[in-house]
Amino acid sequence: xxxxxxxxxxxxxxxxxxxxxxxxxxxxxxxxxxxxxxxxxxxxxxxxxxxxxxxxxxxxxxxxxxxxxxxxxxxxxxxxxxxxxxxxxxxxxxxxxxxxxxxxxxxxx
Amino acid sequence: xxxxxxxxxxxxxxxxxxxxxxxxxxxxxxxxxxxxxxxxxxxxxxxxxxxxxxxxxxxxxxxxxxxxxxxxxxxxxxxxxxxxxxxxxxxxxxxxxxxxxxxxxxxxx
DNA sequence: GGCTTACTTAACTGTCCAGTTACGCACGTT
DNA sequence: AACGTGCGTAACTGGACAGTTAAGTAAGCC
Numbered sequence: 001x002x003x004x005x006x007x008x009x010x011x012x013x014x015x016x017x018x019x020x021x022x023x024x025x026x027x028x029x030x031x032x033x034x035x036x037x038x039x040x041x042x043x044x045x046x047x048x049x050x051x052x053x054x055x056x057x058x059x060x061x062x063x064x065x066x067x068x069x070x071x072x073x074x075x076x077x078x079x080x081x082x083x084x085x086x087x088x089x090x091x092x093x094x095x096x097x098x099x100x101x102x103x104x105x106x107x108x109x
Numbered sequence: 110x111x112x113x114x115x116x117x118x119x120x121x122x123x124x125x126x127x128x129x130x131x132x133x134x135x136x137x138x139x140x141x142x143x144x145x146x147x148x149x150x151x152x153x154x155x156x157x158x159x160x161x162x163x164x165x166x167x168x169x170x171x172x173x174x175x176x177x178x179x180x181x182x183x184x185x186x187x188x189x190x191x192x193x194x195x196x197x198x199x200x201x202x203x204x205x206x207x208x209x210x211x212x213x214x215x216x217x218x
Numbered sequence: 219g220g221c222t223t224a225c226t227t228a229a230c231t232g233t234c235c236a237g238t239t240a241c242g243c244a245c246g247t248t
Numbered sequence: 249a250a251c252g253t254g255c256g257t258a259a260c261t262g263g264a265c266a267g268t269t270a271a272g273t274a275a276g277c278c
Contacts (some may be wrong), residue, residue, distance in 0.1 A: 001122070008117040009266085013110070020190060026225060039224055039267055046265095060224050060275040068193035075191065078184055081129060084177035085184075118236085135255060149238055150256055155235095169245040169254050 001077060003070035006050035010045050011035070016052060019066035026062045112179035117161035120144070121152050125161060128175035135171045162197060 007013055008019040015029060030040040044064060051070045056063045116122055124138060139149040153173060156162040160179045165172045 002117075004113060004122075005117040008114040010110075013113075018192065023264090030225095035266085036268065037225075038227080042266075045226085057275095062225060066193070068190060068233095071187065071190050072194040075187055075194075078180065078187070081180050082184065084129065084175070085181040087272085088110060120236090136253095139255095144236085145238065145259080146255075147239085150238075154256085166245095171255060 001071070003050045003052055003074055006046050006052055006070075007074075009043070009046075011040075012047055015040075015043060015047065016066060019064060023056075023063050023065040025058075026064060029064065046095065110182070112159045112161055112183055115155050115161055115179075116183075118152070118155075124149075124152060124156065125175060127218055128162065128173060132165075132172050132174040134167075135173060138173065159179075 007016070011033060014033070018024060018032065026041060026044060027037065029044070030037040033040055044053060044055075047074060048055060052067055054065050054067050056065065116125070120142060123142070127133065127138065127141065135150060135153060136146065138153070139146040142149060153162060153164075157164060161176055164178050165174065200208050
C-alpha cells in the first residue's frame with residue numbers, strides 16, 4: 001500500500017493519468033506542469049519506488065510507462081469495503097445516524 | 110480525492126478497518142494503538158475532514174462510524190484504470206518492455 | 219575533444235504533519 | 249457544588265517532503 005502515499009499527491013496522480021494514455025519522456029511530461037523539471041524528476045522517482053512507473057532508456061531520453069500492478073493492489077485493498085456502499089447508498093446517512101452495527105471486515109493494513 | 114491523503118497513513122487505514130467492523134468510541138479506538146490518545150484524536154479529525162468518518166455524541170462518549178462514500182469515490186477514480194490489469198496480467202511486463210501504447214484515459218485528478 | 223541536449227542528483231529552504239505533554243471543557247455521579 | 253471521566257485543543261518538537269537553483273552524468277553531433 002505504498003502506492004497510496006505516492007498517489008496522495010495531485011501532481012503524481014496527474015502523471016499517472018497522463019501515462020495511462022501512453023508512455024512519455026521525462027521532459028515531455030515536465031512540459032505539461034507548472035513546476036520545474038527537477039521537481040517532476042523527483043515525482044517520477046517516488047512513483048518508480050512505489051512501483052507505479054517503469055523507466056526505459058531510449059538514447060538519452062528516459063521513457064516512462066505506467067505499471068498498473070500497484071493500482072490493482074489498491075483495488076484489492078478496497079475490495080472488502082465495497083459491500084459497504086454497493087447497496088443502499090442513499091440509506092447510508094440514516095443508517096449511520098441510527099448507529100447500526102455492521103459487524104464484518106478485518107484489517108488489510 | 111482528499112481521501113487518498115487521509116488513507117496514506119497506516120494508522121488511519123487501520124482505524125478505517127476497525128470501524129468497518131462496527132462503530133467505536135474514541136478512547137476505545139485509542140486503546141488499540143501504541144500511540145497517545147491525542148494522536149488518535151488528530152487522526153480521527155483528519156478522517157472526519159476527509160469525510161471518511163462520522164461522529165456522534167453519546168453522553169460524554171464520542172462514537173465514530175465509518176462513512177464509505179469517499180471510498181466509493183476512490184473506487185470510481187480507480188475504475189478507468191481497471192482495464193489496464195484486468196486482462197493479460199502476466200503479459201504486462203513484456204508489454205511495458207516492448208513499450209506499446211495504450212491510448213486511453215484522461216485525468217480524474 | 220568539445221559542445222549541446224536530456225535528465226538526474228545535490229544542497230538548501232519552507233511547509234506540513236505525526237507525535238508528545240499540558241490544559242480545557244462537557245457530561246455524569248455523588 | 250465538587251470531583252472523576254472521556255475527549256478535544258493548544259503549544260511545541262522532529263522528521264518528511266515539495267519546491268527551487270546549481271552542479272553532475274550520459275548520449276549525440278560537429
